[in-house]
Amino acid sequence: MDVYEVKTPAERVAGNPYPGRGIILGRTADGKKSALAYFIMGRSENSRNRVFTETPDGIKTEAFDPSKLDDPSLIIYHPVRFFGRGVIVTNGDQTDTIRDFLERGLPFDQALATREFEPDGPNWTPRISGLLSPDGSYKLSILKSADAEGTACARYTFAYPGIKGVGHFIHTYITDGSPIPTFTGEPERVSIPDTAGELAAQLWDNLDEKNKISLYILYTDLETGEREYRLINKNK
Numbered sequence: 111m112d113v114y115e116v117k118t119p120a121e122r123v124a125g126n127p128y129p130g131r132g133i134i135l136g137r138t139a140d141g142k143k144s145a146l147a148y149f150i151m152g153r154s155e156n157s158r159n160r161v162f163t164e165t166p167d168g169i170k171t172e173a174f175d176p177s178k179l180d181d182p183s184l185i186i187y188h189p190v191r192f193f194g195r196g197v198i199v200t201n202g203d204q205t206d207t208i209r210d211f212l213e214r215g216l217p218f219d220q221a222l223a224t225r226e227f228e229p230d231g232p233n234w235t236p237r238i239s240g241l242l243s244p245d246g247s248y249k250l251s252i253l254k255s256a257d258a259e260g261t262a263c264a265r266y267t268f269a270y271p272g273i274k275g276v277g278h279f280i281h282t283y284i285t286d287g288s289p290i291p292t293f294t295g296e297p298e299r300v301s302i303p304d305t306a307g308e309l310a311a312q313l314w315d316n317l318d319e320k321n322k323i324s325l326y327i328l329y330t331d332l333e334t335g336e337r338e339y340r341l342i343n344k345n346k
Contacts, residue, residue: 116299119147120312122279127318128153128286130293131201133240134309135248135270136277136302138329144246145277145302146328147309148189148199151321153286156180161343162324167192169326174345184228184235190326195244195335197328201282202228202237218249219267226263227255232289234260236282246272246332250280254292268297277302305329310340 123129134147150171152158159178162169168190173179179186187203198208204225211221218241228235234255241249249269256262270278278297283290303309306329314325327340 114299116276116301118312119277119279119300119303119309120316122298122300123313124316126285128283128290128321129317130235130282130290131238132279132281133199133201133238133250134277134279134300134302134313135199135240135242135250136300137246137272137274138302138304139275140304141246141274142332144242144248144272144330144332145306145309146190146197146199146240146242146330147313147325148201149313149317149325150189150201150323151317152185152323153321157185158323159345160185160323161345162189162326162341164341168197169341171324174343184230190328195330197242197330198240199242200237200239201235204237204239208239208241218251222251222253222265222267225253227253227260229260231260232258234292235290236292238280238282238293240280242330243272244332244335248272248278250278250297252280252293258289275302276300306338306340310342314342 136145161174170188188205191198208221236254239251251267256264277300279300280297306327310327325342329338
């Protein structure tokens with residue numbers, strides 16, 4: 111078994127009907143740019159009724175058809191917020207918790223110690239979060255239920271130096287199911303394409319057609335801080 115195996119993002123998602131929401135952080139092979147990807151999927155009408163829209167400091171989710179919005183509590187949030195030359199990315203409103211702690215000079219881990227998995231039993235959807243630093247290093251976190259009953263929260267944080275050509279992929283679920291099985295183990299190693307467009311194509315073209323909703327890709331020049339992005343919504 112090769113514990114350092116690297117697969118393409120396309121290989122990681124192809125054929126999987128429901129990895130849920132996913133984060134990729136990493137660095138291009140030439141070492142000049144950091145890479146970020148965030149996607150959402152959905153099985154219910156409420157979850158599928160969403161789009162990503164730009165904000166001055168990142169992106170937010172919005173209802174595609176506001177008249178059909180049922181419960182906004184777990185589906186409307188800011189997945190990506192810029193913090194100086196760094197970037198916060200999460201699958202929920204913990205984006206704001208992390209930003210608020212960082213603004214006070216408090217660490218990523220301490221912010222997430224105040225949060226836990228989503229209260230949507232029996233799935234107990236994990237909260238996944240990432241922090242991309244200006245030097246290309248990054249952290250990924252998952253907060254998930256410690257048991258099937260949702261009685262306690264298990265917390266895991268992974269810190270990476272930003273290796274050229276390599277990224278790490280964490281997602282909320284292993285695949286579809288009832289209840290939906292929570293992601294387990296360390297974030298998966300993925301190769302990072304040279305361009306934002308290539309990473310967008312690898313993910314969007316291979317995410318399950320029925321369940322995919324939106325995708326956001328961000329590449330940042332580590333020397334200049336210049337940002338380039340791709341934003342794709344199934345609902346147009």
